[in-house]
Amino acid sequence: MAADTPGVLPERQPARQGGGPAITVADRSVIVNRTLVAAIEEVARAEGLSCQYKKPLFGSTNAGPIHRSKTGIPTGVVSVPCRYIHAPCQTMRLSDYQGTRSLLTAVARNPSSLLASVGAT
Numbered sequence: 001m002a003a004d005t006p007g008v009l010p011e012r013q014p015a016r017q018g019g020g021p022a023i024t025v026a027d028r029s030v031i032v033n034r035t036l037v038a039a040i041e042e043v044a045r046a047e048g049l050s051c052q053y054k055k056p057l058f059g060s061t062n063a064g065p066i067h068r069s070k071t072g073i074p075t076g077v078v079s080v081p082c083r084y085i086h087a088p089c090q091t092m093r094l095s096d097y098q099g100t101r102s103l104l105t106a107v108a109r110n111p112s113s114l115l116a117s118v119g120a121t
Contacts, residue, residue, distance in 0.1 A: 002065055014056075038117070074115065
């Protein structure tokens with residue numbers, strides 16, 4: 001969720017449009033393993049992509065139930081910052097979408113490095 005609109009204080013903005021993919025550190029349902037967050041950020045850096053941390057103010061995703069299933073599944077969240085996410089019409093920057101797609105593609109090309117970062121195989 002991007003709440004970077006007039007009248008919303010910066011500390012109340014979970015993410016902002018134009019900052020690149022939003023990497024979640026925590027939300028209402030998940031606290032992402034810090035080494036996994038760092039590994040995703042390193043992939044972004046290696047690909048020359050801007051990224052930002054999503055502030056844990058609001059919402060949750062399906063990552064919560066996934067990471068708590070069975071004995072625990074390392075789960076990360078990367079999202080496109082969008083405004084008005086539950087309205088009939090949402091907005092996003094095309095550059096954020098393209099950056100998110102590029103980051104997730106790079107992560108998918110080498111998932112073993114991310115799994116190794118959290119001690120999973």
